[in-house]
Amino acid sequence: MKTVWRIVLILAGILVLLGVATMAVSLFSGGGIGDLRNRVMLTNYNQSFEAEEVQTLHVEALVGEVTLMRGEELRVEAKNVIENGFFCTLEDGCLTVREQDSPSWADKLSRLLLLRRNTPEICIYLPAELNLAQADLQLQAGRAQIEGLDAQKLKIEMQAGVLTATQLSAQEAEITLSAGTMELSSLQAQTLQLRADAGNVKLQAAVESYCSVDVAAGTAALTLSGSAADYTARISAGAGKVTCDGHSYSAGYTTLGQGAKTLYLQNGAGSIRVDFAG
Structure with a gap:
C-alpha cells in the first residue's frame, strides 16, 4: 500500500511540475x-x-x-x-x-x-x-471612500483593505468585513446588520429599530445614538469580550433592558464595544 501511495504522489508531483513548466513557457515565449x-x-x-x-x-x-x-x-x-x-x-x-x-x-x-x-x-x-432602491457594493481589496449615499437597501461587502464612509442612509443596512479596516460615521438606518470575520470596525450610527453585531475575530467599536435604556440588549459572548454601556460580559448569554429597540451582540474570539451618544 505504501508503494502505491508513493507512486501516486510521484505522479502528482510530475503533473504539478508540468503545469508550472507549461505556464512558464506560455508566459515567456x-x-x-x-x-x-x-x-x-x-x-x-x-x-x-x-x-x-x-x-x-x-x-x-x-x-x-x-x-x-x-x-x-x-x-x-x-x-x-x-x-x-x-x-x-x-x-x-x-x-x-x-x-x-x-x-x-x-x-x-x-x-x-x-x-x-x-x-x-x-x-x-x-x-x-x-435615493436608490438598492445599493450593493462588493469591494475585494484596496481603498474605498463613500461620502454620501442614500438607499432603501444598502449592502457593503469588503474582503480586505480600508473603507471610510460618512453620510449613509438606508432602511436596511447590511455590512460585512472579511479582513481589513472599516470606519463609518453618520449612518442612519431602520435596521443594521454588521458582521466582521476579522479586522477592525469603527461605526457611529442612529438605528431606529434593530441592530445586530456579529464579530468572529477582530474588533468592532460602535457608538449608537440615544441611550442604553432605548434598547433591549441580547448578548451572546464567546471567548472574546463584549462591553455594552461600560459593562463587560464574556462566555455566556445575557439580556439587558426593556427598550423598544433591539440590540443583538454576538462574538467568538473577537471583541465588541458599544457606547451610547446620549
Missing part, C-alpha cells in the same frame, strides 16, 4: 517580461447617466481606489482600469460598475506588473436627491 506587460492594457472611462433612470447601483471592485461622492450629475469616471476588464452598464434601472479579473494566470501577472505603477481609480458621483 515571444517577448519575456516585456511581452507579459503588454498582455493587458489600461484605459480610462467617463460617462454620465440620467439619475431618474437609475434605481439600483451594483459595484464590484477588485483593487485600487473606489470613491462614491456627491455630484451635480450621476457620473462614473475610471482611470487606469484594465481594458476589456472594466464594465459600466445601465440595464433595467440597474447601474452596474464592475471590474472583472481574467482567468488567465499570464493576464493576472501582467495586471500585477501594470498596477505596481498605475493604481486603478473608480469614482462614482451621486446627486444629493438620488
Whole structure:
C-alpha cells in the first residue's frame, strides 16, 4: 500500500511540475517580461447617466481606489482600469460598475506588473436627491471612500483593505468585513446588520429599530445614538469580550433592558464595544 501511495504522489508531483513548466513557457515565449506587460492594457472611462433612470447601483471592485461622492450629475469616471476588464452598464434601472479579473494566470501577472505603477481609480458621483432602491457594493481589496449615499437597501461587502464612509442612509443596512479596516460615521438606518470575520470596525450610527453585531475575530467599536435604556440588549459572548454601556460580559448569554429597540451582540474570539451618544 505504501508503494502505491508513493507512486501516486510521484505522479502528482510530475503533473504539478508540468503545469508550472507549461505556464512558464506560455508566459515567456515571444517577448519575456516585456511581452507579459503588454498582455493587458489600461484605459480610462467617463460617462454620465440620467439619475431618474437609475434605481439600483451594483459595484464590484477588485483593487485600487473606489470613491462614491456627491455630484451635480450621476457620473462614473475610471482611470487606469484594465481594458476589456472594466464594465459600466445601465440595464433595467440597474447601474452596474464592475471590474472583472481574467482567468488567465499570464493576464493576472501582467495586471500585477501594470498596477505596481498605475493604481486603478473608480469614482462614482451621486446627486444629493438620488435615493436608490438598492445599493450593493462588493469591494475585494484596496481603498474605498463613500461620502454620501442614500438607499432603501444598502449592502457593503469588503474582503480586505480600508473603507471610510460618512453620510449613509438606508432602511436596511447590511455590512460585512472579511479582513481589513472599516470606519463609518453618520449612518442612519431602520435596521443594521454588521458582521466582521476579522479586522477592525469603527461605526457611529442612529438605528431606529434593530441592530445586530456579529464579530468572529477582530474588533468592532460602535457608538449608537440615544441611550442604553432605548434598547433591549441580547448578548451572546464567546471567548472574546463584549462591553455594552461600560459593562463587560464574556462566555455566556445575557439580556439587558426593556427598550423598544433591539440590540443583538454576538462574538467568538473577537471583541465588541458599544457606547451610547446620549
